[in-house]
Amino acid sequence: MAPWSGLWGSSANAAVLAGGGAYRGTPVVVKMENPSWSISEIEVEEHEEEQEEEEDEDVSASRRRGRRKNAKQITWVLLLKAHRTAGFLARLASAAVALAGAARRRVAAGRTDSDSDSGSAASAPRSPFHAFIKACLALSLLLLAVDLVNGRPLPAAVSFASLHSSWVRFRAAYVAPPLQLLADACVVLFLVQSADRIVQSLGCFYIRLRRIKPKPVSPALPDEEDPSAGYYPMVLVQIPMCNEKEVYQQSIAAVCNLDWPRSNLMVQVLDDSDDLVTQALITEEVEKWQQTGARIVYRHRVLREGYKAGNLKSAMSCSYVKDYEFVAIFDADFQPYPDFLKRTVPHFKGNEDLGLVQARWSFVNKDENLLTRLQNINLSFHFEVEQQVNGVFINFFGFNGTAGVWRIKALEDSGGWMERTTVEDMDIAVRAHLKGWKFVFLNDVECQCELPESYEAYRKQQHRWHSGPMQLFRLCLPDIIRCKLILPFYSFTLFCIILPMTMFVPEAELPDWVVCYIPALMSFLNILPAPKSFPFIIPYLLFENTMSVTKFNAMISGLFQLGRAYEWVVTKKSGRSAETDFMLSSANERNQHKGFSTPILAASTMKEQSMSKQPRKESGKKYNRIYKKELTLSLLLLTAAARSLLSKQGMHFYFLLFQGISFLMVGLDLIGEDVK
Numbered sequence: 001m002a003p004w005s006g007l008w009g010s011s012a013n014a015a016v017l018a019g020g021g022a023y024r025g026t027p028v029v030v031k032m033e034n035p036s037w038s039i040s041e042i043e044v045e046e047h048e049e050e051q052e053e054e055e056d057e058d059v060s061a062s063r064r065r066g067r068r069k070n071a072k073q074i075t076w077v078l079l080l081k082a083h084r085t086a087g088f089l090a091r092l093a094s095a096a097v098a099l100a101g102a103a104r105r106r107v108a109a110g111r112t113d114s115d116s117d118s119g120s121a122a123s124a125p126r127s128p129f130h131a132f133i134k135a136c137l138a139l140s141l142l143l144l145a146v147d148l149v150n151g152r153p154l155p156a157a158v159s160f161a162s163l164h165s166s167w168v169r170f171r172a173a174y175v176a177p178p179l180q181l182l183a184d185a186c187v188v189l190f191l192v193q194s195a196d197r198i199v200q201s202l203g204c205f206y207i208r209l210r211r212i213k214p215k216p217v218s219p220a221l222p223d224e225e226d227p228s229a230g231y232y233p234m235v236l237v238q239i240p241m242c243n244e245k246e247v248y249q250q251s252i253a254a255v256c257n258l259d260w261p262r263s264n265l266m267v268q269v270l271d272d273s274d275d276l277v278t279q280a281l282i283t284e285e286v287e288k289w290q291q292t293g294a295r296i297v298y299r300h301r302v303l304r305e306g307y308k309a310g311n312l313k314s315a316m317s318c319s320y321v322k323d324y325e326f327v328a329i330f331d332a333d334f335q336p337y338p339d340f341l342k343r344t345v346p347h348f349k350g351n352e353d354l355g356l357v358q359a360r361w362s363f364v365n366k367d368e369n370l371l372t373r374l375q376n377i378n379l380s381f382h383f384e385v386e387q388q389v390n391g392v393f394i395n396f397f398g399f400n401g402t403a404g405v406w407r408i409k410a411l412e413d414s415g416g417w418m419e420r421t422t423v424e425d426m427d428i429a430v431r432a433h434l435k436g437w438k439f440v441f442l443n444d445v446e447c448q449c450e451l452p453e454s455y456e457a458y459r460k461q462q463h464r465w466h467s468g469p470m471q472l473f474r475l476c477l478p479d480i481i482r483c484k485l486i487l488p489f490y491s492f493t494l495f496c497i498i499l500p501m502t503m504f505v506p507e508a509e510l511p512d513w514v515v516c517y518i519p520a521l522m523s524f525l526n527i528l529p530a531p532k533s534f535p536f537i538i539p540y541l542l543f544e545n546t547m548s549v550t551k552f553n554a555m556i557s558g559l560f561q562l563g564r565a566y567e568w569v570v571t572k573k574s575g576r577s578a579e580t581d582f583m584l585s586s587a588n589e590r591n592q593h594k595g596f597s598t599p600i601l602a603a604s605t606m607k608e609q610s611m612s613k614q615p616r617k618e619s620g621k622k623y624n625r626i627y628k629k630e631l632t633l634s635l636l637l638l639t640a641a642a643r644s645l646l647s648k649q650g651m652h653f654y655f656l657l658f659q660g661i662s663f664l665m666v667g668l669d670l671i672g673e674d675v676k
Contacts, residue, residue, distance in 0.1 A: 099670065106626055106668045113456075113627045129553050130629050136497060137636045143504040144643050176507030179498065186494040187514055194518055201525045203389035212392055214440045217350035231349050232264050235341060235405075236324040240311045241282070241332035242272040242304070247450070248282050254335040256294045259342055266324065267296040270311045272304045306419025308401075309427075313417040316408075324408060331402040334361075334449045343445045344405045355410030355437030356429070358387065359403045359445040370536070371458060371672035372451045374543050377526060377533045379451075384443060384529035391441030396433045401425030403447035410437045422464050454673035455666065456625060459550050466554035493552075495545050496633055500640035500656065503647070512651045542662035543671075549629055624669040634663035 150164050206212075237255050241248060255267050269286055273279050279300060286298040301314060312329070315321075326345060330336060336359075344357045360383040366376040390397040401424070411417070414431040421427050429439070452458040499515065502508050523541040527533055533540070637660035644653040665671055 102624075102670055102674060103668050106624055106670075109623060111623045111625050113459075113625050113629075127553075127629070129556065130632065133629055133632045133636065136501070137632055137639070140500060140504060140636055140639045140643075144639055147504075147643060147646060171505055172507045176505050179501060179505055180508035182493070183498045183502070183508060183510055186498060187510070190494060190514065190518070194522055197522055197525055200385050200389045201528070203393060204385045204529075207388060207392055213444065214347065214391070214442060216346040231346055232261050233326060233345065233348075234264050234324040235260060235266075235345065236321060236327045236408075237265065237267045238270055238312065238315055238327060238329050239268065239332060240270040240272070240308050240315075240329070243275050243278050244273070244332035245275075245278050245281065247333045248278075249285055250335055251330065251332050252282075252285055252289060252296070254337075255330060256289045256292075256296060257338050258336065258340060259338040262293065262295060265295060265341075266320070267294065268315050268318075269296065269298045270315050271298065271300045272307075272311050273300070274304070306417075307422065307424075309417045309419045309421075309424035312424070313419070316411070316416065321408070326405050327408055327411070328405045329402055330447070331449070334402050334447050336403070336447045340445065340447065341405070344442065347440050347442075348405075348407060351438075353436070353438045354440060355407050355414075355432050356399060356439045357405045358391075358397070358400060358439065358441045359447050360384070360387070360441070360443055361400070361403060362446040362448050363451050364448050365450055365453060368451075368453055369672055370539065371455060372453060373533055373536055374540050375451045375458065377530050377536065377540050378544070380530040380533075381526040381528075383441075385525075387441045388443045391439060395438040395440070397429075397439055397441055399425040399429035399439075403449075407437075410435075413437070422467065452672075455627075455669050455671055458672065459627075462547060462550050463554040466551045467557055495659065496548060496637070499652070500636055503640040503643040503652065503656070506647065510652075515655050516651055538658075539662075542659055543666075545659060546630065546662050546666050549633060553629070624674065626669065627667045630663050630667035634660050634667055636660075637663060 146164065146167065150161075237258070239251055239255060241251070244251075252267075252269060258265065269282060271279060271282050273282070283298055286296055289296050299315060301311060304310070306313065316327075321327075326348065328336075328341065328344075340359070344359060347357050348354055361379065363372070363376055363379075366372050387397045387400075410432055411428065414428055414435050414437070416428075417424055418427055433439075452461055494510075494514075498508075499510055502510055519541055523537050523544075527537050527540060637656050641653055641656035641660055644656055
C-alpha cells in the first residue's frame with residue numbers, strides 16, 4: 001500500500017511519490033490489518049551521485065536529517081497506537097454492553113435454580129446451606145454499617161461509641177479465637193493438599209524426564225497372515241445410555257468399528273431410555289449394524305433401578321457373559337478410536353494381577369466457550385498428573401466410569417456392580433483395590449468425548465461427582481481409613497466464609513501467602529498439563545473457588561443423605577464428534593481383508609444417514625437461570641471487599657473483589673452456553 005498523501009500527508013510525501021528527491025527521510029508504509037495497524041520502513045535505492053554527496057555532508061547536517069526522520073516516524077507510531085487503543089476500548093465497551101444485556105435478560109426472566117425444568121410453580125425445598133450463607137451476608141452488612149457509622153457525628157442520645165467499644169471487646173474475646181482456630185485448621189488442610197499437589201507434579205515431571213510408560217509384559221503383535229495367531233481374547237463392549245438422542249449414532253458406530261476380530265467381540269447397547277421415540281431410534285440403529293455383520297445386541301430395562309450401576313449389573317447377568325474374559329465400557333458420548341482395544345488389552349497378557357486398564361479422555365469441544373476451557377484445565381491435570389502418577393507409582397487410581405477395560409474376574413471378585421451410590425465407578429475401584437487388583441493408566445491412549453457446555457449441566461454433573469464419594473465414605477469408612485484415601489476439602493470454608501469474616505473480625509487474620517501466593521502456585525501447577533490454556537489461569541483460580549459452593553453442598557448432602565443425594569441426572573450432550581472418526585478407509589480395507597470387526601462406512605454415507613435420522617429438538621425451551629447461592633455469596637464477598645478497602649488491606653481487597661465478581665457472573669449464568 002502506498003503512503004498516504006491525504007489528510008495527514010505532507011508536500012514532502014507528494015514529492016517522493018512524484019519522483020522528486022527533495023525529501024530525504026525514510027518513506028513509511030501504513031498497513032491496516034483490522035483491528036491492528038503496523039508500520040514498516042522502505043529502503044529507497046539512492047543514486048550513486050547522491051551517495052557521494054551524502055558522504056561529503058558534514059556530521060551536523062546528518063544529525064538534523066536523522067532527527068527529522070525520527071520525529072516523523074514517532075508521529076506515525078503515536079497515531080497508530082492511538083487508533084489501536086481506540087479500537088480496543090470500543091471492543092471492550094461492546095463486550096460490556098453485551099454482558100449487561102445478558103444480565104438484564106436473566107433478571108427479567110426471573111428463572112432461578114429452584115424452578116423445576118418443566119416450568120411449574122413448584123419450587124425446591126428451602127436449603128439450610130443457603131440459609132447459612134444468607135445469615136453470613138446479613139451479618140456482614142450489619143458489621144459494615146457499624147464500621148461506617150463509627151466515628152460519625154450522632155445525636156447525643158445515641159451512645160454509639162460505648163456500644164462499639166463493647167462490640168470490639170466481645171469480638172476480640174469470643175469471636176476471634178474460634179474463627180482463628182477454624183482458619184488455622186483450614187490452612188493446615190490447605191497446605192496438606194498443596195503439598196500433595198506439588199509431590200504429584202514432581203512425579204509427573206519425573207515420569208516425563210525418564211519417559212516412563214506402561215508396557216505390556218509380553219506384547220504379542222498380530223500376525224498379518226493369520227489374525228488368530230495374535231493375542232485376541234474375547235472382549236465384551238458395553239454402552240450404557242439413557243435418553244441419548246444426540247450421541248447414540250456416533251457412539252454405536254465408533255464401537256462397531258473397533259479393530260478386533262468379529263468372532264471375539266460382542267457389543268451390548270444398554271438402553272435405559274424412558275422415551276419411546278429414543279428407544280425406537282436406538283433399536284433401528286442397532287439393527288442397521290447387525291445387517292452389516294456386527295455382533296451387537298440391544299437391551300432395555302423397563303425399571304431404571306440403580307441407574308448406571310443397575311444397568312451394568314443387569315447386563316453382566318446374561319448367560320453369554322461367561323464366555324468373555326474382558327469388558328470395555330464406554331459412555332454414550334465416548335468415541336473410541338479403532339485401535340483402542342489393540343492398545344489396551346495386550347497389557348493384560350501375562351499380568352494376572354491386573355484388573356483395569358484406563359485410557360485418558362480428550363474433548364472435542366474444549367474450545368467451545370470459557371466454561372469448557374476451564375473444565376479442560378481441570379481434567380487435563382486430573383489425567384496427566386493425578387491418574388498417571390498414581391498409576392505408575394502405586395498401581396491404583398479411581399476408575400473414571402468409562403473408556404476403560406476390566407478383567408471380568410476382577411469385577412466378580414470385588415462383588416460386582418452395586419447400586420448403593422451414584423459413583424459406581426469409584427465404588428468398584430475401591431473394592432477392587434482392597435482385593436489386591438492392580439490398575440494401569442495409559443496417558444497416550446485417548447478416547448474422545450464431550451464436556452458440558454452450560455453451567456446448569458456442569459453444576460448437576462459436579463453435584464453427582466461430589467455427593468457420591470461422600471455416600472461411599474459413609475459405607476466404606478473403615479476400609480478407606482485403613483487404605484489412607486481421605487482427601488480434605490477446604491476451599492469453600494477458607495475462601496468463601498473465613499476470609500470475608502476476617503475482614504470484620506481483624507483479630508483473626510489470614511496471611512497474604514494463603515490468600516494469594518499458594519493458590520497462584522497451585523493454579524500454575526494445574527495449568528501445566530494444558531499449556532495452551534495459560535491465559536485463563538486467573539479465571540481458572542476464581543472459577544474453582546466459585547465451584548466450591550456446589551461441591552461443598554453436594555458433599556454435605558451425600559454425607560448426611562440430604563436433599564438430592566441419590567439423584568442421577570444425565571449430563572446434557574450436544575452431539576459433537578471429531579471429523580476423523582469415520583474417515584478411516586485404510587483401516588476399512590485392512591479389516592475386510594483380515595475378517596476383523598465391522599467395515600467402516602464411507603464418510604459421506606454416514607453423514608447422509610445421520611442427517612436423515614437426526615431427531616427433532618425437544619419442544620421444551622431451554623433457559624439460563626439465576627443461581628441464588630452464588631449470588632448471595634457474591635454480595636457477601638463484595639461487602640467484605642468494601643470493608644477491606646476501608647481498612648486498606650490491598651491484597652485481600654483485590655482477591656475479594658475479583659472473587660465476588662466471579663460469583664456474580666456465575667450466579668447470573670453468564671459463563672457457558674448462552675441460551676437466547
